Amino acid sequence: xxxxxxxxxxxxxxxxxxxxxxxxxxxxxxxxxxxxxxxxxxxxxxxxxxxxxxxxxxxxxxxxxxxxxxxxxxxxxxxxxxxxxxxxxxxxxxxxxxxxxxxxxxxxxxxxxxxxxxxxxxxxxxxxxxxxxxxxxxxxxxxxxxxxxxxxxxxxxxxxxxxxxxxxxxxxxxxxxxxxxxxxxxxxxxxxxxxxxxxxxxxxxxxxxxxxxxxxxxxxxxxxxxxxxxxxxxx
Numbered sequence: 001x002x003x004x005x006x007x008x009x010x011x012x013x014x015x016x017x018x019x020x021x022x023x024x025x026x027x028x029x030x031x032x033x034x035x036x037x038x039x040x041x042x043x044x045x046x047x048x049x050x051x052x053x054x055x056x057x058x059x060x061x062x063x064x065x066x067x068x069x070x071x072x073x074x075x076x077x078x079x080x081x082x083x084x085x086x087x088x089x090x091x092x093x094x095x096x097x098x099x100x101x102x103x104x105x106x107x108x109x110x111x112x113x114x115x116x117x118x119x120x121x122x123x124x125x126x127x128x129x130x131x132x133x134x135x136x137x138x139x140x141x142x143x144x145x146x147x148x149x150x151x152x153x154x155x156x157x158x159x160x161x162x163x164x165x166x167x168x169x170x171x172x173x174x175x176x177x178x179x180x181x182x183x184x185x186x187x188x189x190x191x192x193x194x195x196x197x198x199x200x201x202x203x204x205x206x207x208x209x210x211x212x213x214x215x216x217x218x219x220x221x222x223x224x225x226x227x228x229x230x231x232x233x234x235x
Contacts, residue, residue, distance in 0.1 A: 004028055005081075005155050005186060010059035010069070012049040019045040021210035023059070025188075027155065032177075032187040034201030034218070036194075036232060042210040043190045044086055047159045050188075051083045052076045063155060078105075080154035084144045084161060086190075092133035096124055096143055099132055103147040110152065117146040121176060138169035145176060155186045162193040174199050198222060206231045 005027040013019040019042045027033045037043050048054040050061055052073035061069040068076050091099050100114055118125035121142045127135060135143065141161055148156060158177065162170040174196050181187060181200065191197040197204070204221040206214035214221070214231055221228065 004062075004064060005188070006060070006062045007046075007050070008060040010046070010049065010056055010061065012045060012054050012056045012059075014045075014054070018057075019210050020049060020056075020059075023207075023210065023212055025205055025212050025215070027186050027188050030181075030184040030186055031202050032181050032189060032200050033203045033205060034197040035188060035190045035205045035207060036192075036197060037207035038233065041207045043207055044159055045210075046207070047083060047085075047157050047188075047190060050076070050157060051081060077151055080152070081157065082148035082151040082153035082155075083157040084141075084148050084159065086159040086163060090132040090135070090140050090143050090147075093131060095129050095131055096135070097128045099143055099147055100124075100150060103150040105151065112149045112152055114150075117149055120149075120179065121146055136169075137164050138166075138172060141165065141169075141173055142176065145173075149180075153185070155188065156180065158187060158189045158191070160190055160192060162191060162196050170196055 007023055007025045010023040011018065011020050023046060025033070035043055045054060049056050052071060056069050059069060060067060063080055066079055068079055068081070097114070100117065123139060124142055124146055127139060132140065132143070161173050165173065170193060177187065177200055189197060189200060198218055201218045204214070204216060204218050205212050208231070
């Protein structure tokens with residue numbers, strides 16, 4: 001279903017300032033990789049650069065061998081990368097179903113349909129006629145994930161999916177993403193909630209000052225509390 005996603009020596013920034021300073025990372029087919037780091041180290045800039053919202057100044061981004069660095073956003077989406085952005089960004093005046101229908105690309109056989117996302121997230125089916133601004137934060141997050149899935153991704157980027165959600169709702173989002181992982185979807189997850197990141201991720205990366213400074217399995221990372229404190233300032 002998915003191919004390897006590889007970033008090499010990626011550099012990018014804003015208005016002449018450098019944010020990404022040679023990022024190297026890989027997400028294997030069917031793998032969930034958690035990207036951790038303190039605020040301001042470049043995690044969201046990395047996500048924005050991968051999907052084409054920020055133009056890289058150097059480096060390579062490939063999915064299953066196809067070079068994507070510098071391509072426009074619509075071509076990157078067609079290549080198989082979808083993002084659930086920080087803050088969710090649902091269309092408030094549209095209903096749940098309206099938000100979903102505008103995400104469906106035209107033509108061709110489809111793995112994801114409205115019916116399939118409603119099966120995955122029955123709460124959205126119950127709320128399908130409600131506007132985006134009538135949804136709870138958790139329902140908006142589910143809608144943002146569903147909208148991304150309708151793009152037929154091979155790699156899903158999740159930028160802070162637990163932000164602003166109650167712990168019980170975070171658990172629901174974790175359950176949804178775990179189901180996608182079980183179906184073989186590759187995921188790059190930026191997350192401040194360590195419980196969620198550890199529950200979902202096969203590997204943990206840590207970013208500092210625009211570079212990846214740590215890469216290990218989740219079990220290895222959790223086994224060394226001193227390393228976590230040093231890299232993230234947590235136990």
